[in-house]
Amino acid sequence: MKVSAVIPTINEEKTIGEVIEGLKSLGHEVEVIVVDTNSRDRTREIAEEKGAKVISEPKRGYGVAYKTGLDNITGDIAVCLDGDGTYPTDVVGPLIQILQMDEVDFISCDRITLRTAKNYTTLHFVGNSILTKSIGMLFKVSLKDSQSGMWVFRADLYRQMRNLSDGMSFSQDIKIEAIKLGKFIEIPIKYGVRITKPKLNTWRDGFTNLFYVFIKRVNNS
Ligand SMILES: Nc1nc2c(ncn2[C@@H]2O[C@H](COP(=O)(O)OP(=O)(O)OP(=O)(O)O)[C@@H](O)[C@H]2O)c(=O)[nH]1
Numbered sequence: 001m002k003v004s005a006v007i008p009t010i011n012e013e014k015t016i017g018e019v020i021e022g023l024k025s026l027g028h029e030v031e032v033i034v035v036d037t038n039s040r041d042r043t044r045e046i047a048e049e050k051g052a053k054v055i056s057e058p059k060r061g062y063g064v065a066y067k068t069g070l071d072n073i074t075g076d077i078a079v080c081l082d083g084d085g086t087y088p089t090d091v092v093g094p095l096i097q098i099l100q101m102d103e104v105d106f107i108s109c110d111r112i113t114l115r116t117a118k119n120y121t122t123l124h125f126v127g128n129s130i131l132t133k134s135i136g137m138l139f140k141v142s143l144k145d146s147q148s149g150m151w152v153f154r155a156d157l158y159r160q161m162r163n164l165s166d167g168m169s170f171s172q173d174i175k176i177e178a179i180k181l182g183k184f185i186e187i188p189i190k191y192g193v194r195i196t197k198p199k200l201n202t203w204r205d206g207f208t209n210l211f212y213v214f215i216k217r218v219n220n221s
């Protein structure tokens with residue numbers, strides 16, 4: 001069984017090395033693919049030094065980067081997470097075990113259950129709750145964290161997914177598709193504090209994601 005990790009990056013030189021090291025020390029055969037969009041720092045060089053394959057994706061978009069990365073994986077199990085060091089790599093091994101044992105197809109890591117005021121601001125919590133509840137109502141699903149950016153899943157499931165956004169709303173779309181196509185669960189994880197500048201724009205991306213919840217609902221009907 002082979003594991004493929006995909007990490008989208010823009011200027012993550014401070015943290016990308018530790019994320020790759022964490023994934024490489026899991027004890028599985030792990031292919032790490034970093035999809036980089038025009039970083040002006042040493043992200044690409046560091047990723048290569050740490051043994052990742054770097055794909056340059058000049059077109060901006062979190063979803064664009066993930067589609068490019070996931071189209072290139074060769075493993076049976078995909079692991080996706082940020083390059084900013086906020087998601088824990090040490091839980092990936094157990095998550096893979098759960099995926100194998102329980103015949104689960106898609107695990108999304110939930111940051112809300114164990115959130116603290118420090119790692120998840122009230123503003124983000126309120127925005128996330130509005131999005132998560134809207135998705136819950138429109139798709140009749142029960143979710144804790146619709147915006148989590150860490151997932152472990154069967155690569156085959158991804159190949160069946162349709163209508164995934166190019167922007168930040170890729171994150172909610174991939175969960176909606178996974179719930180539709182397979183056995184989906186959420187597992188609480190401890191989220192870290194971002195030490196560098198986020199690419200996410202809270203208000204712009206919050207409203208855009210809400211808009212795309214409705215677009216997804218129309219596309220799925
Ligand atoms: N290749 C690529 N990577 C991106 C793009 N936008 C964001 N990223 C990366 O995707 C990951 C998620 O972006 P973040 O800025 O951390 O967004 P977030 O996790 O929702 O928000 P924070 O809470 O601020 O961390 C990071 O590793 C970014 O570097 C993009 O357009 N292209």
Ligand SMILES: [Mg+2]
Nearest residue numbers: 082084086194
């Ligand atoms: Mg992040």
